[in-house]
Amino acid sequence: MPDTQPHTHTALLVMDMQVEILSRYAHAKDFLTPMHDAISAARAALIPVIYVGVGFRPGYPEVSANNKGFGALKQRQMSGMTNMEIYPDIAPQPTDVVITKRRVSAFCGSDLDVVLRAQGITHLVLTGIATSGVVLSTLREAADKDFQLTVLSDCCFDNDEEVHRVLLSKVFPRQAEVIQASDWTEKL
Structure with missing residues (x-):
């Protein structure tokens, strides 16, 4: 029997919304x-909410030591990156899935692909911080894995406003629908 609801194979990814990460972005809140x-809205529509954090x-x-970004982290031994605490205002519920990744992309070093395939997810809705980091890396890898993609533009943030704008207006639309959260929730 065909699906009667278009979002039954959709998941909302909430990426890198950890207390430690948000503290580095002045206007992220x-x-x-x-x-x-x-x-x-995703929870109300029974769309899985999957939190992905780096840890x-x-x-x-x-x-x-060859990894330029994370290698510096290791040298500083930042204890926050061993803590997966999600920002309390948007913290996971017991029914949400929490994934730990080891690199920038939500797929790298995690079991995200296994979780998505097990649930029959074919459409990912991407949110997170930073637009030029986890959102970009995850979008590219997800597109290569043949996922349908949506990016909620007002649910992404980057300290570099120009990079953020270019990614959302010129780069992401090549592989994803880029819309405001309110436009997405109206469709549910």
Whole structure:
């Protein structure tokens, strides 16, 4: 029997919304309201909400000195990156899935693909911080894995406003529908 609801194979990804990460972005909290609204609407529509955060074991055994970004983290031994605490205003519920990744993309070093395939998910709705980091890397990898993609533009943030604008207006539309959270929730 065919699906009667178009969103039955959809999941909302809430990426890198950890306390430690948000603390590095001065104006990031400005986008928490549309993020909260998107999460609430997804739950009401029975769309899985999947939280993805970056995390490492104590001592950072997953991090190579050759990795420019994470290698510096390892040298500083930042304890926050061993803590997966999601920002409290949008914290996961017991029914949500929480994934730990080891690199920038939500797929790299995680079991995200296994979780998505097990649930028959073919459409990903992307949100998170930073637009030029986890959102870009996950979008590219998800497109290569043949997922249908939507990016909620007001649920993404980057410290570089120009990079954020170019990604949302010129790069992402090549592989995803880019819309506001309110437009997405109206369709549910």
